[in-house]
């Protein structure tokens with residue numbers, strides 16, 4: 549599928565729930581979130597039908613997200629169903645990792661192709677401050693279980709922890725052959741209220757601790773991350789810097805929310821509600837998807853603060 553600016557769209561992020569077992573400060577408030585009623589959330593068979601339609605239109609990679617995708621019952625079933633669709637080459641998961649270890653065998657049997665684990669610190673006190681819950685040990689256990697199973701795994705960190713803890717977290721890529729990626733805090737929902745570190749700040753922090761960063765020439769997925777090597781590291785350091793190093797010109801993705809809204813840009817509420825069309829045949833759904841993608845915005849304008857039509861949801865309702 550080509551959008552109105554000639555970009556090829558082949559990557560779909562599907563949010564399977566708005567619920568979560570953590571309460572990261574940049575993503576969700578501690579209390580007062582109104583959960584979507586079950587009746588408004590796409591059923592697995594609806595997601596699979598949409599998956600087949602998206603695959604016919606050119607989607608090749610799917611990532612399941614949330615909220616926390618692993619709080620939804622039976623996720624491996626959905627993974628297996630999506631993997632069976634002609635044309636879909638990858639079905640990966642983005643998770644906070646705290647519930648992953650127990651579900652890993654079923655996910656592997658279902659054919660999961662990769663996992664991104666979100667982890668912002670290795671310090672349990674800071675983890676509790678950021679997420680308002682416990683979880684470092686469980687998350688690290690899950691990470692090592694993925695590695696032992698030979699599953700490709702990446703760590704994603706929103707850099708809001710103290711500097712020395714960010715340095716320590718990057719060290720995961722020293723001892724393990726995994727990329728550790730720093731994601732610039734985005735001014736969406738509660739993200740507007742916190743201060744994250746920029747790529748430039750992180751680069752000088754990591755270079756002081758570990759030595760010079762040199763560009764990594766290998767291939768690690770087709771997303772917006774730029775990868776770097778550090779001396780003596782088995783894995784890589786990545787930066788996903790939507791604000792300071794905008795990458796919209798090469799955007800290849802759209803998002804399907806848990807309620808079936810096809811969202812064509814993270815910053816805006818542009819897109820189309822597909823759920824009302826699920827009662828009918830495939831053709832109008834295909835047309836609606838193609839129209840929405842043709843109108844995908846050129847780029848975000850986070851730097852300008854609030855914009856007309858800007859996203860009013862919190863990140864857990866969008867899927868990151």
Ligand code: SAM
Nearest residue numbers: 575614615616642643644666733734739863868
């Ligand atoms: N619960 C899962 C997790 O944490 O990986 C999946 C959903 S979460 C919304 C997806 C990603 O969005 C996580 O890596 C999270 O750190 C990131 N995220 C949430 N709010 C953000 C914000 N304001 N800016 C940047 N990233 C954010």
Ligand code: SF4
Nearest residue numbers: 568570572575615644
């Ligand atoms: Fe939950 Fe992920 Fe949001 Fe944290 S970032 S509150 S783990 S959905």
